[in-house]
Structure formats: structure tokens, C-alpha cells
Amino acid sequence: MNIVVLVKQVPDSGTERQLDSSDNTVARASADNVINEMDEYAIEEALTVKESQGGEVTVLTVGPDGATDAIRKALSMGADKAVHVSDTAIHGSCAVQTSAVIAAALSQLEYDLVICGAESTDGRVSVMPALLSERLGIPHLSGARKLTVEGSTLKVERQTDGGFWALEAQTPAIVSTWDTINEPRYPSFKGIMAAKKKPVETKSLADLGVDAGSVGLATATSQVLDFAGRPPKGEGVKVTDEGDGAEKLVGYLAEQKLV
Amino acid sequence: MAEVLVLVETAPDGSGVRKTTLEALTAARALGEPSAVVLGAPGTAAPVKDVLAEYGAAKVLVGESDDIDAYLVAPKAEVLAQLVADRSPAAVVIPSTPEGKEIAGRLAIKTGSGFLTDVTEIAADGTATQVAFAGATIVHAKVTTGTPIYTLRGNSVAPEASAAAGEEETIAVSVSDAAKQTRVVDRVVEQKSDRPDLTEAAIVVSGGRGVASAENFSIIEGLADSLGAAVGASRAAVDSGFYPHSFQVGQTGKTVSPQLYIAVGISGAIQHRAGMQTSKSIVAVNKDPEAPIFELADFGVVGDLNTVVPAATEQITARK
Ligand SMILES: Cc1cc2nc3c(=O)[nH]c(=O)nc-3n(C[C@H](O)[C@H](O)[C@H](O)COP(=O)(O)OP(=O)(O)OC[C@H]3O[C@@H](n4cnc5c(N)ncnc54)[C@H](O)[C@@H]3O)c2cc1C
Ligand SMILES: Nc1ncnc2c1ncn2[C@@H]1O[C@H](COP(=O)(O)O)[C@@H](O)[C@H]1O
Numbered sequence: 001m002n003i004v005v006l007v008k009q010v011p012d013s014g015t016e017r018q019l020d021s022s023d024n025t026v027a028r029a030s031a032d033n034v035i036n037e038m039d040e041y042a043i044e045e046a047l048t049v050k051e052s053q054g055g056e057v058t059v060l061t062v063g064p065d066g067a068t069d070a071i072r073k074a075l076s077m078g079a080d081k082a083v084h085v086s087d088t089a090i091h092g093s094c095a096v097q098t099s100a101v102i103a104a105a106l107s108q109l110e111y112d113l114v115i116c117g118a119e120s121t122d123g124r125v126s127v128m129p130a131l132l133s134e135r136l137g138i139p140h141l142s143g144a145r146k147l148t149v150e151g152s153t154l155k156v157e158r159q160t161d162g163g164f165w166a167l168e169a170q171t172p173a174i175v176s177t178w179d180t181i182n183e184p185r186y187p188s189f190k191g192i193m194a195a196k197k198k199p200v201e202t203k204s205l206a207d208l209g210v211d212a213g214s215v216g217l218a219t220a221t222s223q224v225l226d227f228a229g230r231p232p233k234g235e236g237v238k239v240t241d242e243g244d245g246a247e248k249l250v251g252y253l254a255e256q257k258l259v
Numbered sequence: 260m261a262e263v264l265v266l267v268e269t270a271p272d273g274s275g276v277r278k279t280t281l282e283a284l285t286a287a288r289a290l291g292e293p294s295a296v297v298l299g300a301p302g303t304a305a306p307v308k309d310v311l312a313e314y315g316a317a318k319v320l321v322g323e324s325d326d327i328d329a330y331l332v333a334p335k336a337e338v339l340a341q342l343v344a345d346r347s348p349a350a351v352v353i354p355s356t357p358e359g360k361e362i363a364g365r366l367a368i369k370t371g372s373g374f375l376t377d378v379t380e381i382a383a384d385g386t387a388t389q390v391a392f393a394g395a396t397i398v399h400a401k402v403t404t405g406t407p408i409y410t411l412r413g414n415s416v417a418p419e420a421s422a423a424a425g426e427e428e429t430i431a432v433s434v435s436d437a438a439k440q441t442r443v444v445d446r447v448v449e450q451k452s453d454r455p456d457l458t459e460a461a462i463v464v465s466g467g468r469g470v471a472s473a474e475n476f477s478i479i480e481g482l483a484d485s486l487g488a489a490v491g492a493s494r495a496a497v498d499s500g501f502y503p504h505s506f507q508v509g510q511t512g513k514t515v516s517p518q519l520y521i522a523v524g525i526s527g528a529i530q531h532r533a534g535m536q537t538s539k540s541i542v543a544v545n546k547d548p549e550a551p552i553f554e555l556a557d558f559g560v561v562g563d564l565n566t567v568v569p570a571a572t573e574q575i576t577a578r579k
Contacts, residue, residue, distance in 0.1 A: 013510060014529050017392040024398075038511070096367055096374075096404075118357075121510060124391075125376050126357070127364030130332070134368040139440035142331070143357055158331075162452070162505045166445040167331060173440075179511050180504050221373025221404040225386065228397050236541075238553055241562025246570030249542065250578075252558040256540055258462070258519050259486065259575050 001055040001149065001171075004109055005046045005079060006102065006116035006128070007039040009063050009070035013121035023217060024224035025092045026122050028064065035070035038117030040077075040184035041177045046115045047078045048182065049149055056080045058109060062090065062101050068200065075195035076187035082200040083109065089205055092217030095123070099131035101215060104208040106136065113154070114174040118143055129176040139169035145180040261291035261349035264342060265316070266335070266362065268354045269299060269307060271446075276307045278459045279354035281418035283411050284314040287352040288421065289383050294318040295425075296342065298335045300328040304427075312425025314418060319427045326434040332358055333438035336365035342430065343370045343406050350385065355410035363408045372405025377514075379415035379537075393510065393529045394536030413458050414516035415537075450503060457489045457506060462519045465491030465508055465535070466501070469524020469545065469564055473501045478568050479523055485575040491515065491535075493525045509534035524564045527552025544568060 011017045011031030020027040046057045059074040059082040061067050071082045085105050093101070106114065119126035133140030141147075141156035145164060148155040152171045157164040159178045187195070205212050213219065239248050253259040265287045268277040280295075287293040295316035297304040304321040311319050320342065327334045339362065343351065351366065353359040355377050367374040378387035385407050389398045402408070457463065464486065466479035476490075483490045492502040494509055508515055510533040520538035525531060527543070527550055535541070536555060543556040544564050553559045560567055 013393070013533075016395065016529075019391070019396060019398070094373060095364070099368070122392075124510075125360075127360050127374075127376065130361040130364040131368055133333075134336075134365045137437060140331070140333075140361070141441055142361060159504070160446075161456075162503075163447045163449040165331075165443050166447065167441055168444050169441045221367070222375055222400055222402045225399045225401055227391070227399070230390070230395055230397055230536075233555060233557070236553070236555075236557045236559060238548070238556070238559040238561065240548070241560055241567050245544075245560040245562040245567045246574060249544070249558065249560050249567065249571050250574045252542070253519070253575070254578075256519075258540065259578060 001049060001053040001112045002058070002110050003046045003049060003055060003113045003115060004058045004060050004106060004111045005042050005074065006114065007043065007059055007061050007070050007074050008036045008120045009033050009061065009067040010036045010120055010122040013037060017122070019224070019227050023092060024227060025217070033066060033069065035073045036117055036120045038119055038121060038179060041179050041181050042115045042117045043074050043077050043079060044182045044184040045147055045177050049113065049147070053149055058083060060102070060105055060109070061085070062098060062105070071200055072195050073187065075198045076192040077185055078191060081198055083203060084200055085203050085208065087205045087212070089212035089216050092220060093215045094220040094222050095125050095127060095131060096221045097215045097219070099128060099135055101205070101208065101210055102128070103132055103135040104210050105203065106132070108208065112171040116174065116176050118176045118178050129174050133174050139173045141167045141169055141173060141175045144175050144177050147175055147181065262346060263287040263291040263293050264339065264348045264351045265293045265295050266339065266351070266353040266359070267295050267297045267307065267311065268356065268359070269303060273306065276310055277354065278418065279356070279411070279413050281314045282413065282416045283352045283354050284311070284316060285419050286381050286411050286416045287350070288315050289381050290385065291349045292317045294320055296320045296322070296339065298322045298327050298338055300325055308425060308427065312423055313420050315421040315423045316425050317423045319425050320430050321427060322430040322432045324432040324434065326439065327432065329443060330434070330439045331441040331443055332361045333365065333440065334434040336362045336369065337434060337438045338430065338432055339366050340369035348406060350407045350409065352381070353408070353410045355412045359410050363410045367408055370405055372408055373402035374408035375400055375402060376410045377412045378409050379412050381409055390537065393533035412514065450505060454483060455487070455489045457491055457513050458515055460489035461517050462486045462488035463491050463508070463515050463517045464488045464521045464523065465493065465525060466496055466523050467493035467525030468495035468499060470496060470501055476501055478564065481572045482521065482568050485572045493531050522552050523568055525552055526550050527555065
């Protein structure tokens with residue numbers, strides 16, 4: 001079973017992040033960039049499927065040159081090879097435009113299964129897999145907390161509020177994984193060394209046959225007009241419990257008419 | 260007046276609409292006259308028509324078919340796309356649930372439109388407000404192509420009643436094979452709670468790693484019950500097996516925005532803040548005076564949760 005895993009490089013979600021005031025896009029150059037944490041679950045799942053079904057795992061990312069770090073991480077976990085779509089014209093693209101680029105890149109690959117994270121932690125749009133499913137005309141099994149492969153039938157437990165939905169579809173298909181699906185492995189030293197020799201193919205928009213004018217900030221389907229830091233909260237009250245902490249807490253709630 | 264399509268989210272047990280629907284109807288009125296779109300199995304619309312009219316639906320467009328429930332998301336997007344083509348609405352507003360976002364994305368591709376997810380406000384000129392980076396940044400954005408599609412984040416807009424005609428129109432539903440690729444074989448409910456729904460509750464009490472065990476979560480539940488609140492948990496508490504995943508608050512859990520959020524034994528990592536930072540009042544109990552949660556707390560108690568919280572619960576109960 002040939003699997004393509006989609007990964008994205010994002011600013012670390014545990015740090016303060018910013019937009020770039022020159023064009024209102026995510027400030028990537030100044031950020032501490034890491035692989036989108038949610039994509040590690042997708043990679044782990046792809047490797048697990050490969051271990052039981054055989055086949056090859058290809059990593060695909062659309063992003064600036066620096067995104068090679070995310071690719072290396074995926075390769076060091078055990079993916080076989082990678083495709084990196086990089087083109088300055090893509091900067092500032094909206095999700096709709098990016099989905100056209102990813103769909104074009106996928107069309108040049110052979111796959112039975114595409115696995116991606118449920119959301120990227122920078123934009124938190126969480127629609128890329130749905131956009132790709134729509135563009136490619138293949139089924140989407142979303143929010144997976146469990147994936148079972150039985151021949152060409154895919155079974156997914158879709159995480160819901162207080163339970164799950166059992167989903168079923170045929171390959172080729174796209175599965176988006178939730179962080180309840182597995183425990184991503186850490187790259188071993190051997191894996192890190194091996195990753196350095198694994199093939200990474202770089203592609204431009206021209207290689208994909210995508211018109212550079214159809215992507216980028218100028219033709220994005222939505223635009224950020226302006227942004228601002230959230231107004232700081234007024235200084236809160238902090239008390240130290242000396243046997244009266246609960247009383248003061250309840251006093252605050254009463255004052256705010258919350259009890 | 261321009262028509263705005265509002266996709267209705269019904270309660271899973273068929274008892275009515277989710278609060279998100281009333282919020283979406285309220286927000287949509289800034290853009291024009293809402294038409295509520297009810298899509299589901301036969302019988303979905305009857306119990307919810309009245310409340311939709313009460314909250315401003317001039318029309319209630321009813322598309323009922325077993326195919327809508329039998330397949331994931333795609334049939335709803337297909338019916339909505341047909342409505343957009345037929346009626347040229349000014350905009351489409353959808354509650355921002357995982358399903359809602361998937362529908363919005365598919366609809367955008369089908370109609371050649373742009374979309375904005377998780378908006379907290381929509382202005383009359385179509386400009387939407389979004390909260391980015393775990394609540395640290397406020398963004399204004401606009402759709403520049405096609406029919407603007409918005410998904411509205413829960414608890415951002417207070418639902419306001421505004422009686423309208425609620426005139427019912429039946430729409431013919433024929434789902435194509437392309438939209439019948441992912442079958443929903445079963446819908447399984449694993450936990451049922453008598454407490455209010457986490458995303459809709461006015462008060463949320465959450466416990467973190469500091470609670471220290473699953474048994475000890477009864478301290479959190481006790482405080483929650485004294486306040487009529489929902490219970491939440493940090494990811495560390497969920498990962499440690501103290502509380503089920505469906506109660507996780509934060510970036511990869513639920514986004515809540517209650518009147519009051521009480522964080523107990525939670526340090527306040529950015530990923531946790533992402534799910535609760537827009538709460539109206541924030542109270543924290545933590546034994547570490549340097550815990551980052553105090554930076555956003557309106558009221559903080561530095562102390563041991565094992566003594567402070569049960570005492571507070573007792574006093575709240577005594578006040579009743
Ligand atoms: C991709 C990604 C997504 C994530 N998504 C989420 C998410 O959705 N939600 C989320 O919560 N986290 C999320 N996290 C994890 C996040 O980074 C933190 O690890 C997590 O929030 C920490 O939980 P905590 O505050 O309960 O635990 P800790 O950080 O360990 O804090 C425990 C706190 O309890 C206090 N404490 C201990 N004992 C007591 C006591 N007896 N009385 C009072 N106080 C006490 C301690 O002082 C400490 O401040 C995510 C991380 C990543 C990488
Ligand atoms: N530029 C990109 N390149 C490759 N994969 C992506 C890209 N953007 C999003 N994805 C994938 O789509 C998932 C959902 O992302 P999003 O819709 O941006 O929240 C991510 O977890 C990735 O797996």
C-alpha cells in the first residue's frame with residue numbers, strides 16, 4: 001500500500017507567535033519553526049500501516065525552503081522519501097490555493113492512501129483534507145482516532161464529543177488523524193543518520209503545471225485586512241491561601257454575581 | 260434584503276437545535292435576512308422549525324433524506340452548493356464544529372468561493388474577526404472571491420431572539436454518487452453526562468495534572484456540581500488517564516468561552532490557553548505562584564487545591 005503523508009512546518013505552538021506586519025502573513029522567518037505537532041500522528045500512522053501492509057511512505061510538503069527540517073524529521077521517523085514543493089510565488093496563499101498545489105503534487109504520485117494531520121497549529125484552519133478530498137474526488141475519513149485497513153476497505157473511528165462515528169470507505173482515500181490515534185515514535189539515531197541519504201525531490205509550480213498567477217497573496221480568496229495584539233487584561237487579583245483562600249475565592253465569585 | 264444561508268446544527272438526540280445555531284442566526288442578521296437550512300434524515304426539521312423562526316429565520320429550507328445521515332459531510336456540502344447556485348445568497352454562515360469546517364471547505368471548492376473559519380464576529384460589510392495564535396492576536400479578514408462562507412466559533416455571539424416568519428420551503432435532495440463515498444456505519448455514544456455540555460456551559464471547572472489522580476477528579480466534579488458547571492481537563496490530565504479525552508480543553512481539545520472558567524492545578528501552557536483564553540472571568544487555583552495561568556487570571560489563589568477547592572465547594576453549597 002503506497003501512502004503519502006502530508007506534513008507542514010509551522011512556528012512552535014508553545015511559543016509566542018506573530019503575524020508579519022509587512023503583508024499580514026504568518027511570521028515564519030523569525031519564528032522557532034517545527035513540524036506541525038499534529039502531523040507526527042499522521043506519520044506514525046502511515047508507518048504503522050506500512051509495517052502491516054508493505055509499500056512505501058512518501059512525505060509531501062508545500063512550504064518555503066526551510067521546511068526541509070520538517071521533511072527530515074519525517075524521514076528520520078522512518079518515511080522512505082519526500083517531495084518538497086517550494087516556489088516563492090506560493091507565499092501568502094490561502095487554504096483554497098494551497099489545496100490546488102497539494103492536489104497537483106498528489107496527482108503526480110502513486111498512492112492508495114493519503115494521511116494528514118487534523119489541523120495545523122498555525123492557521124488552525126483544519127480543512128485541508130476536506131479541500132483535497134473535494135478536489136481529487138476521493139473519500140475523506142476525518143478525525144480518526146483509529147484506522148483499520150482490510151484490503152481496499154478502510155475503517156475509521158472518527159473522534160466525536162463523547163464517542164465516535166464508525167466510517168467506511170474504499171481506497172484511494174484521504175484520512176486525517178486526531179492526536180488520540182497513536183503515540184508518535186521518536187527518531188532513533190540510526191533513523192536520523194539514514195534520513196540524510198533518503199531522496200528528497202524538490203518541485204516548482206512549473207513542474208506541477210500550476211500557473212503562478214493562481215496562487216499567492218494577490219489572488220488569495222480571503223485576505224487579512226489588519227491585526228492587533230489582544231488588549232491586555234486588567235491586572236488580576238492574586239491571593240495566597242492562609243486558610244482563607246476558599247473564602248476569598250467564593251467572595252470574588254459572589255462579588256461578580258457568579259454564585 | 261439579501262438572503263443569508265445559515266446551516267442548522269441539530270442536537271444529536273433530536274431534541275432541538277444546538278446553541279451554535281442560534282448564535283449563527285444572530286450573527287447572520289448583520290449581513291441580511293437569514294434562511295435557516297435544515298439538512299438531515301426525514302423528521303429532522305419538525306421539532307426545530309419554531310425556534311428557528313423565533314431567532315430570525317425568515318425562511319426555513321428543509322432538505323430531508325436518509326442519504327444525508329448515511330454518508331459523511333459531502334451530501335450536506337452538495338445540497339448547500341446547489342442552494343448557493345440557485346439563490347445567490349449574500350453569504351453562508353455555518354457553526355464552527357469539525358463537521359461545519361469540512362462542509363465550509365467543500366462548499367468553497369464547489370462554488371469557487373473563499374471561506375473564513377472560527378470567526379468570532381461578522382460586520383455588516385462582511386469583515387470578520389478571528390482570534391489567532393491561542394488568543395494572542397486579533398485579526399480582521401475578508402473573503403475576496405465568490406460567496407463569502409463563514410464558520411462561527413461557539414460562544415462568541417450571544418443569541419438574541421428576533422421573531423421572523425420562518426416560512427417553510429422543501430428542497431429536493433438527490434445525493435450524487437460522488438458524495439456517497441464515506442459511509443457512516445454507526446454513531447456510538449460512550450459517555451453520557453448529566454452535567455451541562457462543555458462547549459455550551461456558562462461555567463467550566465477544569466482540572467490539570469495537579470489533581471494527581473482519576474479518583475481525585477471528584478474534587479473538580481464536586482466544585483463543578485456546586486456551580487452547575489461543566490467539567491474540563493488539561494491535556495496532561497487526559498494523557499495521565501485522569502479524565503476522558505472528550506473533556507479536554509485547548510488547542511487539540513474543546514474551545515470554551517464561558518462566563519467563568521476555573522483552572523485547578525493547571526499551569527497554563529499556550530496550548531491550553533488556546534481553548535479558554537476568551538472566557539469572561541478566569542479563576543485559577545495553583546500552588547506555584549509563578550504558574551503562567553496567573554497571568555490571565557482575574558482572580559488567583561496560590562494554594563493547595565486539595566484544601567482550597569473542597570472548602571470552596573462547601574461554602575458555595577452552604578450559600579444556597
Ligand atoms: C500539539 C500540541 C497540542 C496540545 N494541545 C493541548 C490541549 O488541547 N490542551 C491542553 O491542556 N494542553 C495541550 N497541550 C499540552 C500543553 O503544552 C501542556 O503540556 C499541558 O497543558 C499541561 O497540562 P497541566 O497544566 O495540567 O500540567 P502541568 O504543566 O504539569 O501543570 C500542573 C500544574 O499543577 C500545579 N499543581 C500541582 N499540584 C498541585 C496542588 N496540589 N494544588 C495546586 N496546584 C498544583 C503545578 O504547580 C502546575 O502548575 C498540547 C501540546 C502540544 C505540543
Ligand atoms: N502546506 C502544506 N503542505 C503539506 N501539508 C499540509 C499543508 N498545509 C496543511 N497540510 C496538511 O493538512 C493538515 C490540516 O491543515 P490545516 O487545514 O492547515 O489546519 C495538516 O495537519 C497537514 O497534514
